[in-house]
Amino acid sequence: MQKSIIISHDNVFYYDNVKTDLPEIFKKVSRDINKRWKVDYYNIPVCFDIETSSFYQDCEKRSCMYIWMFSIDDNIIIGRTWEEFLYLCNELVKTFSLHWKFRRMIIYIQNLSYEFQWFCKLFKWHKVFALDNRIPLSALTESGIEFRCSYRLSGYNLAKMGENLVKYKVSKMVGDLDYNKIRHSGTPLTDKEMGYCLNDVRVLSAYIREKIENDGNITKIPLTKTGYVRIYCREHIFADHKSKQFKHYRELMQKLTIEPEEYTLLREGFQGGFTHANAYHSGKTLHNMESADFCSKYPSVMIAKMYPMGKGERIHITDKKTFYDTMEKYCCVFRIRLTNVQPLILYENYLSYSKCRNVEKPVLNNGRIVSAASLETTITNVDFEILKRCYTWDSIEIGTFYRYKKAYLPTDFIKCILEFYRIKTELKDVEGKEIEYMHGKENLNSCYGMTVTSILRDSFTYDSEVDTWISEDQNGSDVIEKYNNSINRFLFFPWGVFVTAYSRYDIFINGILKVGDDYVYSDTDSIKFLHPEKHQDFIQDFNKSIGEDLLKAMRFHGLDPKLIAPKTITGKSKPLGVYEIDGRYKRFKTLGAKRYLYEDLEGNIKMTVAGLPKKSGKEYISKYKDPFKIFTKDMNVPITESGKQTATYIDYAIEGDILDYLGNEGHYKEESCIHLEPTSYSLSIAGDYVNYLLSINDDFEF
Numbered sequence: 001m002q003k004s005i006i007i008s009h010d011n012v013f014y015y016d017n018v019k020t021d022l023p024e025i026f027k028k029v030s031r032d033i034n035k036r037w038k039v040d041y042y043n044i045p046v047c048f049d050i051e052t053s054s055f056y057q058d059c060e061k062r063s064c065m066y067i068w069m070f071s072i073d074d075n076i077i078i079g080r081t082w083e084e085f086l087y088l089c090n091e092l093v094k095t096f097s098l099h100w101k102f103r104r105m106i107i108y109i110q111n112l113s114y115e116f117q118w119f120c121k122l123f124k125w126h127k128v129f130a131l132d133n134r135i136p137l138s139a140l141t142e143s144g145i146e147f148r149c150s151y152r153l154s155g156y157n158l159a160k161m162g163e164n165l166v167k168y169k170v171s172k173m174v175g176d177l178d179y180n181k182i183r184h185s186g187t188p189l190t191d192k193e194m195g196y197c198l199n200d201v202r203v204l205s206a207y208i209r210e211k212i213e214n215d216g217n218i219t220k221i222p223l224t225k226t227g228y229v230r231i232y233c234r235e236h237i238f239a240d241h242k243s244k245q246f247k248h249y250r251e252l253m254q255k256l257t258i259e260p261e262e263y264t265l266l267r268e269g270f271q272g273g274f275t276h277a278n279a280y281h282s283g284k285t286l287h288n289m290e291s292a293d294f295c296s297k298y299p300s301v302m303i304a305k306m307y308p309m310g311k312g313e314r315i316h317i318t319d320k321k322t323f324y325d326t327m328e329k330y331c332c333v334f335r336i337r338l339t340n341v342q343p344l345i346l347y348e349n350y351l352s353y354s355k356c357r358n359v360e361k362p363v364l365n366n367g368r369i370v371s372a373a374s375l376e377t378t379i380t381n382v383d384f385e386i387l388k389r390c391y392t393w394d395s396i397e398i399g400t401f402y403r404y405k406k407a408y409l410p411t412d413f414i415k416c417i418l419e420f421y422r423i424k425t426e427l428k429d430v431e432g433k434e435i436e437y438m439h440g441k442e443n444l445n446s447c448y449g450m451t452v453t454s455i456l457r458d459s460f461t462y463d464s465e466v467d468t469w470i471s472e473d474q475n476g477s478d479v480i481e482k483y484n485n486s487i488n489r490f491l492f493f494p495w496g497v498f499v500t501a502y503s504r505y506d507i508f509i510n511g512i513l514k515v516g517d518d519y520v521y522s523d524t525d526s527i528k529f530l531h532p533e534k535h536q537d538f539i540q541d542f543n544k545s546i547g548e549d550l551l552k553a554m555r556f557h558g559l560d561p562k563l564i565a566p567k568t569i570t571g572k573s574k575p576l577g578v579y580e581i582d583g584r585y586k587r588f589k590t591l592g593a594k595r596y597l598y599e600d601l602e603g604n605i606k607m608t609v610a611g612l613p614k615k616s617g618k619e620y621i622s623k624y625k626d627p628f629k630i631f632t633k634d635m636n637v638p639i640t641e642s643g644k645q646t647a648t649y650i651d652y653a654i655e656g657d658i659l660d661y662l663g664n665e666g667h668y669k670e671e672s673c674i675h676l677e678p679t680s681y682s683l684s685i686a687g688d689y690v691n692y693l694l695s696i697n698d699d700f701e702f
Helices: 013-029 082-095 112-119 150-154 158-163 190-216 226-237 244-256 260-269 297-304 320-329 381-390 411-426 432-454 476-485 493-518 536-557 614-621 685-697
Strands: 012-014 033-036 038-043 047-056 060-072 075-079 104-107 126-134 135-141 147-148 275-277 288-294 313-315 330-344 356-360 363-365 368-380 397-405 459-463 468-472 519-523 526-530 579-592 595-600 605-610 644-650 654-659 665-672 673-679
Touching: 012 275, 013 082, 013 493, 013 644, 047 112, 047 190, 047 226, 047 654, 060 082, 060 190, 060 644, 060 654, 060 673, 075 082, 075 190, 082 104, 082 147, 104 665, 112 135, 112 147, 112 150, 112 673, 135 459, 150 190, 158 190, 190 685, 226 411, 226 432, 244 411, 260 330, 260 368, 260 397, 260 476, 260 493, 260 665, 275 468, 275 579, 297 411, 297 536, 320 397, 320 673, 330 381, 330 493, 363 685, 368 381, 368 493, 381 493, 411 432, 411 459, 411 536, 493 519, 493 526, 493 536, 526 579, 536 579, 605 614
Parallel strands: 012 075, 038 104, 047 104, 104 147
Antiparallel strands: 033 038, 047 060, 060 075, 126 135, 126 459, 135 147, 275 519, 288 526, 288 579, 313 397, 330 368, 330 397, 356 368, 363 368, 459 468, 519 526, 579 595, 595 605, 644 673, 654 665
């Protein structure tokens, strides 16, 4: 066991001395407490991190934890075994009188999903709240220690977290630990390696301390970054319970309720942004291209467009006139069946195969339907307007159909969106306002996200009695009834369904169809196209149109029109929702959705490939004289350069002896763990997409 290392930090304690030093360490810890829901919480930053080694033994995957770092109120304790950590936790419980019912201590872990797999069988759990199987958001022990995930709170890795610190500056050290070297609890660490380990908890501790100070106290820190938006909006919308605005909003929410069958329909009809490539340009190296980007697309349509603002009404469509009249007057969501579906345009296809049902004889273009003998899907009236411009069909059958009275989103909610946009715009790069800027940017991006949070989703928890994850079926009717009757609710799920629908309409109708055959690639709020000199009119026309729509909405809300175009620190007006030129390219090549490479006018090469870290991808592709010849369907990034890892969950106990990279033998014992190993990345393209590309053009560079 390593016993002595020189560390240039006064508050670092090694476990060898912890048993005698713990009382002195804990004397330094603040006893500041805040109460929430009759439970006391210690108002101090407490963080935990581990380092592990993965290896093979007897042809089986094995792993071991070789060091842990625990920070409490800026005092760092280092240990090498789980027994040492459990001793520390027991001392915390005794010294600070912890219990899940009345007094808790929150310990933040940067990636709780990872660490939890290592210590899940070491504690008795009172409650584990998980987003999905093996993705805990918080985990409360029966003894009152509550582990929370700081990544879900910040959305940043430790390196970016360190960059965004404002008051307590700590930067993450990068590249000081060679993870290919096998270490165990007896492996000595160099000063540099130990510094890396210490630095991780220092960054996290500084981040949590800033959160405590900025938010007021630790009980006000939400579980996720989206929680900040909910808190802000709820406080501003419901600030004055005696006001007419509050009464009106509360009455509105009482009307905006959902039935179980209706919710199923809405989930079917919900789609994300449109991301795809023009198959006729796929695989080719193109020149003279431009990229146009919508400025804060989702927030702009949330303000400019009208949304479901009444109780959903199920109706039966009996004739064509009723269908089109209803579509014009209401927000609609409905099931539809089409026969003999054929494309009206060749360069793009709108229908997503994954969102359709009972599809017969489809021709597919990288997940999009080119044609089909018949299909069923669920869409909004906005989607139907796009379909009419992209396809023909022989017959149409309308199934379950819900309509909603439409109006602008509530004024108080719009004020929140505008405030976040103002902060993002006005405070960017303003010295001393870094925290406010980061909050505004994150909150603006979350305004849409919280509108589509699933009402009914699978519930996962960890059962410590049987040491396994279990999925709990929820009673849909009960959950939706609880949603409908919630006194804190200020959102309506159908709003989010239409936010993305309006955005798809703009990117398709006011982008893709405008540039026609010169269209190359789109991704939610941006479009890339050839011959930009030919296509400036559509940008100007759209910007004029969205400006008029936004002004009309602002007049309805009685708000100052200047709020939709705040100024930057340099005095430049930043209109919301307009097309902006995002870049010009000397060369561009795409191999499908989320796969493209380009060279800008300055000669910089950049690559985006889903599943491949951008840094690793750039380093790999930049080695070649002509990256565009390497960027093909056969591109393979080797293990040593991909930056990717494969994780294997080991849910049973393992034990043995292992030699570290220095030749020292050590014993390891884990109740459960994760084995990580580097893996290569292959840019493979689905066979049906290759066949489709070859069917329309046999002259491809890949």
